[in-house]
Each structure stands twice: as C-alpha cells, then as structure tokens.
Amino acid sequence: MEKYDIVIVGAGPVGLTLSTCLARWGYKIKHIDNRPEPTPTGRADGIQPRSLDLLRNMGLKRQIMAYEPAKVYEVAFWDPAASGIHRTGTWASCPKFIDARYPFTTLLHQGMIERVFIEDIEKHGGKIQRPWTITDFENDGKDANYPVQVSLAHVDGTQKETVRAKYLFSGEGARSFVRDKLGVKIIHKDPISHVWGVMDGVVRTDFPDIKMKCTIHSDAGSIMVIPRENNMVRLYIQIASSTDPDFNPRKSATAEEVQARAQAILKPYSITWDRVEWYSVYPIGQGIAERYTLDERVFMGGDVCHTHSPKAGQGMNTAFLDAVNLAWKIHHVESGFSPRSILKTYESERKLIAENLLNFDAKYAKLFSTRLPSAGEVAGATQANQMPAEENEFIKTFKASCEFTSGYGVAYNANTLNWSSAHPAQHPLFLSAGNGTTLRTGRILLPATVTRVCDANVVHLEQEIPLNGSYRFYLFAGEPEATKNAVKDLAAHMGKKSSFYGTFLHKNEDVDRYHERHNPHTQFLSICTIFNAPRSQISIAKQLPSVFARYNDHVYADDVWDQRVPDAKAAAHAKMGLDERKGGIVVVRPDGYVGCVVRLEEGNGTGEALDAYFGAVCGQKFGGERASL
Amino acid sequence: MEKYDIVIVGAGPVGLTLSTCLARWGYKIKHIDNRPEPTPTGRADGIQPRSLDLLRNMGLKRQIMAYEPAKVYEVAFWDPAASGIHRTGTWASCPKFIDARYPFTTLLHQGMIERVFIEDIEKHGGKIQRPWTITDFENDGKDANYPVQVSLAHVDGTQKETVRAKYLFSGEGARSFVRDKLGVKIIHKDPISHVWGVMDGVVRTDFPDIKMKCTIHSDAGSIMVIPRENNMVRLYIQIASSTDPDFNPRKSATAEEVQARAQAILKPYSITWDRVEWYSVYPIGQGIAERYTLDERVFMGGDVCHTHSPKAGQGMNTAFLDAVNLAWKIHHVESGFSPRSILKTYESERKLIAENLLNFDAKYAKLFSTRLPSAGEVAGATQANQMPAEENEFIKTFKASCEFTSGYGVAYNANTLNWSSAHPAQHPLFLSAGNGTTLRTGRILLPATVTRVCDANVVHLEQEIPLNGSYRFYLFAGEPEATKNAVKDLAAHMGKKSSFYGTFLHKNEDVDRYHERHNPHTQFLSICTIFNAPRSQISIAKQLPSVFARYNDHVYADDVWDQRVPDAKAAAHAKMGLDERKGGIVVVRPDGYVGCVVRLEEGNGTGEALDAYFGAVCGQKFGGERASL
Structure with a gap:
C-alpha cells in the first residue's frame, strides 16, 4: 500500500496553499480534487493586504500580479437620496493607521489564483489528481508511522486507491465528507441566513x-x-x-x-x-465547525470549518492562513523540532480567528441588509x-473593522508559541508590548525597509526570509559599538551544542552549503542581523561573530528613512519599539507572527531567555545543563 | 512580390524593440536574424534605471523581473593598498539627486531580455525568421509606397526571398551589411582600442x-x-x-x-x-557611424551605429532608445500625423546621444585602464x-556621469519636436525651464505619484499612458475653481474640427470605443488631467468638459505627499514647477520626452499656443483660420 506524508482532499485555496508549502519542504503528498479542472469562473476573488504579503513571501505575488488584477484602495458608501442615490463618503480599505506594505485589496478570479499555486506545485514535482474523491478514511493506527488509511476513487467510480498517510487534510469546502464522517458539528452562530x-x-x-x-x-x-x-x-x-x-x-x-x-x-x-x-x-448560512481536528492526524480547514457571507472578502484569505498555520506545525513535528502537541494550536489559533470573522460578518451582513x-x-x-x-452604523462598523478585514487584525492568543507573562519560559529579559517593544506576540511582524549590506539593495525586511518553514530570528543589533559584546556573548551561547541553535544543526556536514543563503546551519531557523549604522560602515566579516556573519545575505543597515517614524535614526529599530542603541531580538514564527521579543544584553541572559522560549516551543531543555553533561 | 511596412534585420535589443513597438501598432513586419536562436549566454546584461521605466511603459518590466535579475544600487571602488586592495568608497549608481522611480541597474543576461520581447512580438502575431540574412537591398523607388527592395536568404543559402518595403532597418550589430553597402563610415572618436x-x-x-x-x-x-x-x-x-x-x-x-x-x-x-x-x-574600438540614414527609408541603429567599451553598461540601453525614437516617428509619418521630415530628427537626436556616450566612454575607459x-x-x-x-579622477568621472549612465542624462536638442525660444511656434504662453516650469524640453518627464480618481488607485503618473505611439497631453488643472473657465475654454478650442485635436479625430465613428481608455477620440494623443484637490472632492462628470471627462481613467488627484517637495500641497504640480493653483499643460512626446509646456489661461491663448506647437510638429496649420473656411 502506497504511503504518503499527507493526503489532501480539495484543491481550493486552503488545500492548494497547504500542498504548496509541504511540496516545497519535501513532503510526499497525495492531493485530489473532485472537479475535473480548476475553478473556471467566479467564486472568491479578494486578496487582502496581509494575504498579498503572504503570497509574496511564498514567491507567488508576481505571478498573481501578472494577471493584472483590480486594486481596491477605497470603498465608497452610497445611500438613498431624494432622487435615487448619492455618495455619502469614502473610506480607505486599508487606512493609513494600518502599517501595510500593500494598502489595497487585490481582486482576481479564484481560478487564476488556483493556477498560480498549481504551477508552483508542479514545479516542485507535485500534481493534483482529478477528478477524484475521498470515499473513506480511518485513523486506525495499524502503522504507527502512517496511522491513517484513506480510500480514494475516481468520481466515475472506475478507479480506486487505498493509501496510508501520516496526515489527512480536508479542504473540501462547505460540504465535507471528512467532517461528516468525523461527526463534527457546524455551529450556526447567527440564525439568520x-x-x-x-x-x-x-x-x-x-x-x-x-x-x-x-x-x-x-x-x-x-x-x-x-x-x-x-x-x-x-x-x-x-x-x-x-x-x-x-x-x-x-x-x-x-x-x-x-x-x-x-x-x-x-x-x-x-x-x-x-x-x-x-x-x-x-x-x-453562518457556520463554524466545533472542531478542526479530533486526533491531530485528520485535519480540516477553509470552508469546511467556517462559512459566512462573501461581502467582506474574507473566505479565501482565511483559508490561506489556515493552511500556512497548519503547514509549518506539521513540518516542525515531522522534522523533530517540536512535539506533536503543537498541532493542537492549529485549532485553538485558527478557530478563534474564524469566530472573530463570524462575529464581524454577522454584524456587517445584518447592517448591510x-x-x-x-x-x-x-x-x-x-x-x-x-x-x-x-455616521450610520454600517459605515461605523466598516471603519472599525478595517484592521480585521485587511488581515492585520489576526491576533493569536498567548500560548506556548506566543510568549506572554504566563508562558512557561520565564526570564527577566523577555520584552512585551509597551515594555521595551511595540511588537505584540501572536501578531504579524511590522514591515520595515532597510538596506542589505552585501549588495546595497533597499529591501523589505519582513520579506527577506521566504516562507521556508524556519523560525525567523531578527537580531536588531543597535549600534555596533554598543552591542559588540552582547552580540559576541550571544554568538558564543548559540554556538554551544546544547543551545536552541546548536541542537538543530544540520546532521550531514558533508553537504556543500556554500550557496545556501537562508539555512546554512539548520532548517530550524534563519537569522537576520540589523545594525543601526550606515551601510558603508558595516563590515560583516569584521563586526559579526561567524554564526551571524555566515548569513551574509541577511545583514542589513537600518539606514532608510521612514515617514512613520520621521525622527528616528534607525527606523526599523524604532518601529519595533526597540532601543536604537542597544537593539533587541525578535523571534518570528515561520508564518510571520511574532513569537517573543528579548532584550539584547551582555552575558548569558539573552541566550538563556531564548533557550527557555524555544525550550517550551520544542518541548525539550536547551542550554547550560545539557552542555555540562 | 510580398510587401511589408518594414524589414528589420537583426533581433538584438534594437531590432526587437523596434519590432515590438511597430507590431503593437499594427504594422506588417518582416523580421530576420542570422542566428538560429536568441542569445544563449553572455553579451549585454545591464538595464539602466531609465530603460526600466521604458520597459515598464511597454508592459514588459514584470516579465523582466520574473527572471529575478540582480540589482545594483551602489558601486564600490577598490584601490591598491599596502597588502593588496582596499575599498576606498562607494557611490550610488543612481544617486538621490536623480529623480528616478527605480534607482538601480538591473542585471540580466541578454538572452532573457530578448525572450521577453520575442514573446511579446509573438503575442501580437509577429515572429523572427531565423537563421536568415540580408543579401541585398535598394531604395529604387519603383513602387512609390514601397520604395525599398530587400533580398533575403537562409544562411545556408537554400532559400531566398525578395520583398518590397516602406522601410528597412538594420540592427545587425557592429558588423553591418547595410552600413557597408550604404558606404557609411565609422568614425573612431578615440584611436585607443x-x-x-x-x-x-x-x-x-x-x-x-x-x-x-x-x-x-x-x-x-x-x-x-x-x-x-x-x-x-x-x-x-x-x-x-x-x-x-x-x-x-x-x-x-x-x-x-x-x-x-x-x-x-x-x-x-x-x-x-x-x-x-x-x-x-x-x-x-570606439566608433560612431557618420550617418544613421541617408534617405529616411533605410535606417540603422544600435551597435551598427555606435560601439564602445562595455564598462558603463550603455550598449543595450542606447539601443532601446534608438529603436523607440525611430518607432514613433515612423508611426506618425505613416499615420499621416506628421510630415516625412520628422524622420530626420532620428539621426540628429540619437547621434548626439551616441557622441556623448563615446566621449564619456573614452574618458572612462582610459581612466579605468x-x-x-x-x-x-x-x-x-x-x-x-x-x-x-x-578623489581620484576615475571616481570623479564616475560620479559626474551618474545622470548620464542612469539614462536620465539624455537631452535632445531643441528642434521642431522639442520647443525652445527658437521654435517656429511662437506664443507668449509657452513656458520654459526656469520660467514657469522646471521641465526641460527634450528631457524625460519627471516622475510623480498621484491618485487616480475613478478607482482611488495610487499610481505613477508618468506610466499611466502606455507606449502607444500617442502624444501625451498632461492637463495640470490646478485648483478646480481657479481653472474652471480656462479648462472650459481650452476644451471649446480643442473641440473645434480645425484644432490640433479636432483634426485627427478617428475617421470611423461607427466603431464601439466605449471601453477604449487611452485613445477614445484619436490615435494622435492621449489626455491626462491632474487636479490639485483631494480625490474625494473631484467629480469627473461635473468638473470636466466632455473632451477631458471622456478620459475617465486618466483623471488624477494631486494629493500624494512627496519627500522631494515636502511643503507642496500638490506635489506633482510642484515637481513640474507649475503654479499649484493655476496649473499648466505639459505635452510629452510618445517616447516620454517633454515637447513643450504651456500656460493654462482663460481665453484662446492656450489653445492657440498648442495649435502652433503641433502645427510645427505636424507640418500643417491648426486653428481658427481653417475653422472659418
């Protein structure tokens, strides 16, 4: 019986995003869809600003833009007038108070978006098997490594296949065989349909x-x-x-x-x-699935889990984020970076977002009607x-919801991944929003424009590490003279085999990684260093210990003026709310959400705090004690 | 004998650019190249900032960027040191004093660039016939409409063709059969090779x-x-x-x-x-052709006309601009917009640029060596x-030449197309650099960011009209209240059948042009209107006479703040040096270079000045007198 890492059912936005991520990261995927071809016309069409960030991070934005989508910067409100209708006002779809790289909604027919993903999947050796459907599945555990048995069939019934998989994912849409068989109920938040x-x-x-x-x-x-x-x-x-x-x-x-x-x-x-x-x-109707998974082996996402009105353009965008949230967690479990328990955060994080969406949608839909x-x-x-x-209630609701509808309102609660004062990792050097940083854990990293040292390119820092499944480690190194020792101490700490960094170094040292930019030492983490100094005064080889210098393509000068912090000398530092002289460390999850922020200090403290954070995330103890064994 | 509008020999950058333009504008083209396929490796690779503007204007930038070229923002200078070499400094390749949309050089292998053009040509029904070569030609005038006879052959001699054409263009490269047969000499500016x-x-x-x-x-x-x-x-x-x-x-x-x-x-x-x-x-060697054409029927461009060292990355960029300069002039002659005499400006304009290039190159090459x-x-x-x-002389020369090497130094001398006080059109309302405007005729239009009224998109004004062969008419309409009457008067003037605008209206009025954005009334000209007002306060239908309102996609609000003119209320007006309240009119040639700038005033003056300018360009009298016939 053929074995797969995952069987994905449904090639709409959620299934395709999951498949694209996992195909790039080397997983063996069986992906089926019961339609003979991608969406030919109609269906979803709105890509929110945050989703465009994500698509760019996946290297797919240019292909999307090649279709020349419409861009919505503003929404106009028209109301009854004496003779027909009149415009009562307009409002930015992503107003200036939201720090968005692309402050507009991108409108493009779902089929074109699907094609962009499908081409990428095919480039990585995958394909969508069509028109095939799922006929049965069971997490019978008969094979400890491949506990799920899945039966598939051609929609005309002429062909059948039974396979085993580590995971099964349903992205079937509102009508879901998997959800039905699991007996997961849809809760109707609002009785109105x-x-x-x-x-x-x-x-x-x-x-x-x-x-x-x-x-x-x-x-x-x-x-x-x-x-x-x-x-x-x-x-x-x-x-x-x-x-x-x-x-x-x-x-x-x-x-x-x-x-x-x-x-x-x-x-x-x-x-x-x-x-x-x-x-x-x-x-x-408005509905939300009670559960997104029962066993952390069979998962569901997208419309299988949440349905609502199309008016705020949220369906496809929520699907993208469902998939990415799950993709990296599966990857970290299967790579041995994290314990299986992190898979529980898929439901807890994503169901909260869906609930917020439904609450918003119910209010908005009612007002619209x-x-x-x-x-x-x-x-x-x-x-x-x-x-x-x-202003009427509808317009007020619209305005109040801009952050949410643009995708930047996604805020995951504190948990093992998103540090808070209640996190298992406790250390005086953790910073929290308003206390040493403006960043909020569980929220997207703020965008910042910096100059890459190696080639003087002006770049978008938040996009510099692609969606490669790695944690993103931003060493805001402040002024080089001020942080020299702290950076050296941190490097020494990370250099230890027992540290959160040293633990996950590539096993196979014979592989030639000279040209590897993002993961020269480990798949677990990619490192960026940002100095508060003009680019021409930064020497990577002289100013950085080798662990950081090795990321030669990821050293930046924080020397680009930013209208949002006009008085800052180092705009990226300032936007993150970090001390422009002393810097700080921002740990970002593989999906772009802030995990924790740590003060950069001389001595062992910074390293210890990071060990503690990753210790909780990875379910193992890092640092000194093991080193002394 | 088959007849073509033009026979193009050579499918390097100059031939491909010319072919791409003319194919889009509907000309019948025979395009040959003696190589069996596009450049497989090596050769030219630098796209200068100004050329990237041009490629974007042709809708080809995205395809270029899809190849993920390198971008050069800065140049580093290394000089001898006690132990080997050391960096003595760096300098922006396109420094801030140059107002460039893309302040970097784009590095991409010539073959990929050629492929982007070839795909576009094929999309418009054209193709490159390979490997074919030219064996003979003569402007024998035996057919008044197709005066040039051209003989072509497969490079292996097995096939031959003789065709007649209106024009023949040689983009053969440094070794040119056409140039040799015409007996045009190459002048070696600098004896050093x-x-x-x-x-x-x-x-x-x-x-x-x-x-x-x-x-x-x-x-x-x-x-x-x-x-x-x-x-x-x-x-x-x-x-x-x-x-x-x-x-x-x-x-x-x-x-x-x-x-x-x-x-x-x-x-x-x-x-x-x-x-x-x-x-x-x-x-x-450094060489420049004495002539670019002898008869305005057989033309040459690119390396056929100028060769020099590769170090400043100018060859391909000069070729692009040679081709575009010629393309629109042929188009205007063949469309009946302009007299055949404007074709003489191809040589006078482009040879000057090549001479400047060779002077720079000679100095630079010598210093480099x-x-x-x-x-x-x-x-x-x-x-x-x-x-x-x-600083050493080399670095000084480099710095002084940035404007030239970025492509923004191209400055065509005054002639019929580029207004000056010596222009045949004389009228008190013409503005000149330092006198009512900052724009210089014969130079590229400055970039400006504005908000498009119809969809609230923030756009790059200088890119809004694609390279469609039309003159670009920018009505900077200042404050709507201040210019209301002037705009109305201008519209009334342009509405007359005898005006520069009315003369070239589409002949066939039965064609459905509802969805035509750029040329609803005429192929001769595309119109943009820019108001100094917030977007939400502009009503196209109410504030603009129908001739301007018809360009619904080309009405803009000058309401985007610009770092270069931080105190301006209307940044685009301010950058052009126009009165923010009273506006002005900027006429830009189809290739993006400023033709003339005219004051916007109530009465007939503005229209008369424009009639006079276009009268000289078009070689015919526009305006009142004919109207009264």
Whole structure:
C-alpha cells in the first residue's frame, strides 16, 4: 500500500496553499480534487493586504500580479437620496493607521489564483489528481508511522486507491465528507441566513464609482459593487434573507431579474451588460465547525470549518492562513523540532480567528441588509463626498473593522508559541508590548525597509526570509559599538551544542552549503542581523561573530528613512519599539507572527531567555545543563 | 512580390524593440536574424534605471523581473593598498539627486531580455525568421509606397526571398551589411582600442563586495565585478590596450589565465569558480557611424551605429532608445500625423546621444585602464569605507556621469519636436525651464505619484499612458475653481474640427470605443488631467468638459505627499514647477520626452499656443483660420 506524508482532499485555496508549502519542504503528498479542472469562473476573488504579503513571501505575488488584477484602495458608501442615490463618503480599505506594505485589496478570479499555486506545485514535482474523491478514511493506527488509511476513487467510480498517510487534510469546502464522517458539528452562530446573487460581467454605465468597491443602499434594495480584472465588475445582491416574512432559502432569481434590480438600485445612473461571465445564486448560512481536528492526524480547514457571507472578502484569505498555520506545525513535528502537541494550536489559533470573522460578518451582513432611511429622513447627509456628521452604523462598523478585514487584525492568543507573562519560559529579559517593544506576540511582524549590506539593495525586511518553514530570528543589533559584546556573548551561547541553535544543526556536514543563503546551519531557523549604522560602515566579516556573519545575505543597515517614524535614526529599530542603541531580538514564527521579543544584553541572559522560549516551543531543555553533561 | 511596412534585420535589443513597438501598432513586419536562436549566454546584461521605466511603459518590466535579475544600487571602488586592495568608497549608481522611480541597474543576461520581447512580438502575431540574412537591398523607388527592395536568404543559402518595403532597418550589430553597402563610415572618436575578457560564472570568495558592482584597481591590474541573476558574477578584465607598448589587437587569453589574473588582482581575498557559464575575449574600438540614414527609408541603429567599451553598461540601453525614437516617428509619418521630415530628427537626436556616450566612454575607459599609484603613494586613503579627501579622477568621472549612465542624462536638442525660444511656434504662453516650469524640453518627464480618481488607485503618473505611439497631453488643472473657465475654454478650442485635436479625430465613428481608455477620440494623443484637490472632492462628470471627462481613467488627484517637495500641497504640480493653483499643460512626446509646456489661461491663448506647437510638429496649420473656411 502506497504511503504518503499527507493526503489532501480539495484543491481550493486552503488545500492548494497547504500542498504548496509541504511540496516545497519535501513532503510526499497525495492531493485530489473532485472537479475535473480548476475553478473556471467566479467564486472568491479578494486578496487582502496581509494575504498579498503572504503570497509574496511564498514567491507567488508576481505571478498573481501578472494577471493584472483590480486594486481596491477605497470603498465608497452610497445611500438613498431624494432622487435615487448619492455618495455619502469614502473610506480607505486599508487606512493609513494600518502599517501595510500593500494598502489595497487585490481582486482576481479564484481560478487564476488556483493556477498560480498549481504551477508552483508542479514545479516542485507535485500534481493534483482529478477528478477524484475521498470515499473513506480511518485513523486506525495499524502503522504507527502512517496511522491513517484513506480510500480514494475516481468520481466515475472506475478507479480506486487505498493509501496510508501520516496526515489527512480536508479542504473540501462547505460540504465535507471528512467532517461528516468525523461527526463534527457546524455551529450556526447567527440564525439568520441569506440568499445571494452574484454576477461577474462587463458593463456600461455612467455610475461614477463603477471602478471602486461600493456598498449601495437605495430604496430599491442594497448592492455591493466590486471591480475585477479584465474590466469586469462583480455585483452582489441579496435576494432573500431569513428575516424576510416569506423567507424561502431556495428562492432564486434569473440573471435578468438581478440586472433589473441593479438598474433600479443604481438610479439615477444607468447600467447595461456587454457580457456576463458568471452568475450564481446561493444560500449562505453562518457556520463554524466545533472542531478542526479530533486526533491531530485528520485535519480540516477553509470552508469546511467556517462559512459566512462573501461581502467582506474574507473566505479565501482565511483559508490561506489556515493552511500556512497548519503547514509549518506539521513540518516542525515531522522534522523533530517540536512535539506533536503543537498541532493542537492549529485549532485553538485558527478557530478563534474564524469566530472573530463570524462575529464581524454577522454584524456587517445584518447592517448591510437593513434598509436605510431615505434621504428625506436623513439629516446632514446633503453634501456629496462628505461623511454625514452622524455616521450610520454600517459605515461605523466598516471603519472599525478595517484592521480585521485587511488581515492585520489576526491576533493569536498567548500560548506556548506566543510568549506572554504566563508562558512557561520565564526570564527577566523577555520584552512585551509597551515594555521595551511595540511588537505584540501572536501578531504579524511590522514591515520595515532597510538596506542589505552585501549588495546595497533597499529591501523589505519582513520579506527577506521566504516562507521556508524556519523560525525567523531578527537580531536588531543597535549600534555596533554598543552591542559588540552582547552580540559576541550571544554568538558564543548559540554556538554551544546544547543551545536552541546548536541542537538543530544540520546532521550531514558533508553537504556543500556554500550557496545556501537562508539555512546554512539548520532548517530550524534563519537569522537576520540589523545594525543601526550606515551601510558603508558595516563590515560583516569584521563586526559579526561567524554564526551571524555566515548569513551574509541577511545583514542589513537600518539606514532608510521612514515617514512613520520621521525622527528616528534607525527606523526599523524604532518601529519595533526597540532601543536604537542597544537593539533587541525578535523571534518570528515561520508564518510571520511574532513569537517573543528579548532584550539584547551582555552575558548569558539573552541566550538563556531564548533557550527557555524555544525550550517550551520544542518541548525539550536547551542550554547550560545539557552542555555540562 | 510580398510587401511589408518594414524589414528589420537583426533581433538584438534594437531590432526587437523596434519590432515590438511597430507590431503593437499594427504594422506588417518582416523580421530576420542570422542566428538560429536568441542569445544563449553572455553579451549585454545591464538595464539602466531609465530603460526600466521604458520597459515598464511597454508592459514588459514584470516579465523582466520574473527572471529575478540582480540589482545594483551602489558601486564600490577598490584601490591598491599596502597588502593588496582596499575599498576606498562607494557611490550610488543612481544617486538621490536623480529623480528616478527605480534607482538601480538591473542585471540580466541578454538572452532573457530578448525572450521577453520575442514573446511579446509573438503575442501580437509577429515572429523572427531565423537563421536568415540580408543579401541585398535598394531604395529604387519603383513602387512609390514601397520604395525599398530587400533580398533575403537562409544562411545556408537554400532559400531566398525578395520583398518590397516602406522601410528597412538594420540592427545587425557592429558588423553591418547595410552600413557597408550604404558606404557609411565609422568614425573612431578615440584611436585607443582595447581587448577585453569577460566571464560569467558562479564563484566562491571571501571578497566582501562580490554582490556589488565594483571597479578594482590593483598593482596586478584592473577588473570590474558585476553581479548577475542566478547567483552569477560577471568579471570584465582588460587584456590588452592599444596604449600597450606591444599591443596586439588579436591578443587573447584563456579562461584560466583570466581567472589567475582575477585571483592576483583580488588579493588578499580568494576567489574560485564553481562553473563558468560564458567566457569571451573581444577587441573593442570606439566608433560612431557618420550617418544613421541617408534617405529616411533605410535606417540603422544600435551597435551598427555606435560601439564602445562595455564598462558603463550603455550598449543595450542606447539601443532601446534608438529603436523607440525611430518607432514613433515612423508611426506618425505613416499615420499621416506628421510630415516625412520628422524622420530626420532620428539621426540628429540619437547621434548626439551616441557622441556623448563615446566621449564619456573614452574618458572612462582610459581612466579605468590607468594604473593607480599603490597605497604607499596615496595620501588620505587610509580609512576604509571613506572616500579619500582628494578623489581620484576615475571616481570623479564616475560620479559626474551618474545622470548620464542612469539614462536620465539624455537631452535632445531643441528642434521642431522639442520647443525652445527658437521654435517656429511662437506664443507668449509657452513656458520654459526656469520660467514657469522646471521641465526641460527634450528631457524625460519627471516622475510623480498621484491618485487616480475613478478607482482611488495610487499610481505613477508618468506610466499611466502606455507606449502607444500617442502624444501625451498632461492637463495640470490646478485648483478646480481657479481653472474652471480656462479648462472650459481650452476644451471649446480643442473641440473645434480645425484644432490640433479636432483634426485627427478617428475617421470611423461607427466603431464601439466605449471601453477604449487611452485613445477614445484619436490615435494622435492621449489626455491626462491632474487636479490639485483631494480625490474625494473631484467629480469627473461635473468638473470636466466632455473632451477631458471622456478620459475617465486618466483623471488624477494631486494629493500624494512627496519627500522631494515636502511643503507642496500638490506635489506633482510642484515637481513640474507649475503654479499649484493655476496649473499648466505639459505635452510629452510618445517616447516620454517633454515637447513643450504651456500656460493654462482663460481665453484662446492656450489653445492657440498648442495649435502652433503641433502645427510645427505636424507640418500643417491648426486653428481658427481653417475653422472659418
């Protein structure tokens, strides 16, 4: 019986992201999908700012952008007016208070996004087996290493396969065989459900905001407008709601009916269609799976675990992050870096995000569906382009949710991975938000622009280590003279075989790693060093101990001015809230979220704190005691 | 006999650029090359900042960047020291005083660049016929429309073709059949010639600047280091010079000899090669063709017209600009926009640039070859990383030439296209550098970041009109209230059938141009309007007369802060040196160079000035008089 590291069911965003990561990291994957080809038209299309960071970190952003997606920088709000509708205001989709590298939403048809992942998987020797489906599975433990048996079949039933795997992942979408067989229930957070119509097409109109994302409330109903690649526009129209007196979840509408409705809503503007690329009507309830896994062998993610309205464009983005969160944890367990128990944090971290999403969505969907008072009844909303003094609840909710909807609101609670004062690792040198750093554990690392020393390239620090499954170790080394001894002491500590670093050194020393940039010593960790000094004054060989100097491509000068910290001499240090002279160490999880921040000090303290943190993460004791054995 | 608009000989950078432009604009092209396939390895590799702008304007930058080229931001200077060599300083390859969107040189093997063009040509239905060569040609005028007869043959002589064409272009490289047959002489500006060795490969070294561009002078000789894609390094070593006492232009050296020489020069650092991808030795003289065309039917460009040393990375970049300069002029003549006489400006404009290049190159090459005094003899050059108080002549020349070598120094002299006080068009409303504008005619338009009104995207204004062969008309409309009447008057003027605008309206009005963004009314011109106002306060339909409002995708808010003009309210207006309140009009040639700048005023003056400018460009009278006929 063929054995695989993982069987992945479903080649939508969540399955593809997981497959892409694990294929790159060398895992043997059986990936099936029950559709004969990738999504041909329609479905999800919004890539949030944070997701674009992620795609860039995976080296896929350029391929996405090659499709020339639409970019949404602002959302326009239209409300009822005396004669039809009028714009009451606009708001940035990712406002300036969010420190985003790409402060816009990228709109591209899901099929193109799937193709980008599929090409990458194929480049790494993988493939999607289509149209195949899962027919049975069991974690029977008959093989300790490959405890899950999975039965697969061609959708026409002509071919069958049974394989064993270390893991099974379901990215099947809202209807999931795996979830059903596990008996995992979907909890409906909000009893309200809706029937939506969605239409992609090319239009002619004099509506001035047709290239903007718009939410339009009119006396004739509500609509959402979303620009798309290839001069297309997507319209979302709510066709029925369970709050309607005569609600019928099977209520439908023809494309022509939806177009007529859109025409009525957009008055006094006109709109006609040159062509319709995709049209669909579907009921959407709000649901969340009670569990994401029962045994840390069979996992689920994406729409299998959470469904909600499409309006905030969160489905695909949540799926990406589900997959990445799981991918690196499986990788660390299988690499022997971490105990199996870290797999429990997949559910605890990702289910919280889904719950936040559903809470937001319920509120937003309800407000979106609420008919607003007509203009005659509204005070203050007369001057076009200006937000009425008293904003309506919908706009208020939208604004308050920008951080969440842009993807930067993801905040994982404290646990073994995300340090807090309650973490098993205790040491006086840990820094916490407001106390020596601005960074918050469990949140994404802030972006920062620096100059790479080896080639003088101006680069985005947060992107310098690709999504390679390694922890990211940022040694903010402050002023070289001030931290010289501290850096030397840390290097000496890390150089010990018993340290968190020394423990995971490559076993095979015969491999030629001269050209290895990110993982010259270990797959566990990649190191960046950032000096508060002009690039021309930094000498990697002279100023850094060999453990850090070896990462020759990852030494940076913090010498690029930043508008957000205009008075800082070292903007990256300043943004992280670290002492510009004395620096500090930021440990970032393989998925980009901050794990812990440690003061950089002379002596053993810094190394000990790091040993303690990684000791908890890795479930083993690092440092002095073992060294003295 | 088959007839073509143009026969292009040679598929190096100059031929491919010309072919790409003309293919997009709908011309029928016969394009041949005598090599069986694109450049497989080696040859040119440096794309200057200005060229990257151009490639982006052609929509090809993303494809170039997909190859992950190296980027050179700084150049390091190494000079003889007591024990080998030491770095005496570094300098930006495109310093901050140059307002460049991409302040770096992009290093990528010529074959990859050629492939990007070839794919684009194929997308537009063209192809390169290989390996074919030109065997004869004559501008015999036997067909008034297709005056040039060209004979072509497969390089193995088995196939032949004779065709007629409107134009023949030679991009054959330094050895040119066309140039020889025309009897055009190459003038050797500098009698000195050199033999160069160039080697691309993957190295191992402890030389700290191996990922930088370096010029290294040592007691063992001089070398230039250039980083490349795929972890490669290019080394240029001068093997012989006509100033050597025993100069032999056929002197050669083996790869091993060049490596040994590099090892000696780099001491005390070590260097070895993992692999050598390309190695070549070639003699280079400095030469410039006396003429680029004799009859404005048979043209030449690129290396056919100018050869020089490879050290400043100018060859391919000059070729790109030769081709674009010619492409739009042929297009305007063939479209009936301009008289045949504008073709004369190809030679006058491009030969001047080549002469400047050769003057620079002669000086630079000579200095590069000059052995510097050893460290013992040099005062002040002791502190590493700091430029010695008294810079040597080589470094001074390098610094002084940055604007030129980055491509932004290209300055075409005044002529019919580039307005000056001596231009045939005379009107009090023309502005000139220092007198109402900072822009200089014959120079590239300055970059500016603005917000596009229709979709709130933050965009690069100078890139908004693609290289579509149209003149670019930037209506800087200042504050809407202040310019309302002036804009209305200008629109009324342009709306007349006799104006420079009205004269070239599309003939066929039955074509559906609803989705046409850049050329809704005419192929002659594309219009952008930039208001000094926040985006949310601009209403295209209400604030602009229909001639401007029709360019719905080309209306911008000048509301993005710019570090270069930190106090300006309207940064784009300020950078162009235009009155932030009253605006002004900038006319840019299809290749991005400023043609003229005109004050925006109420009444007929602005329109008259523009009529006068375009009247000279187009060789016909525009404006009132014809209108009254």
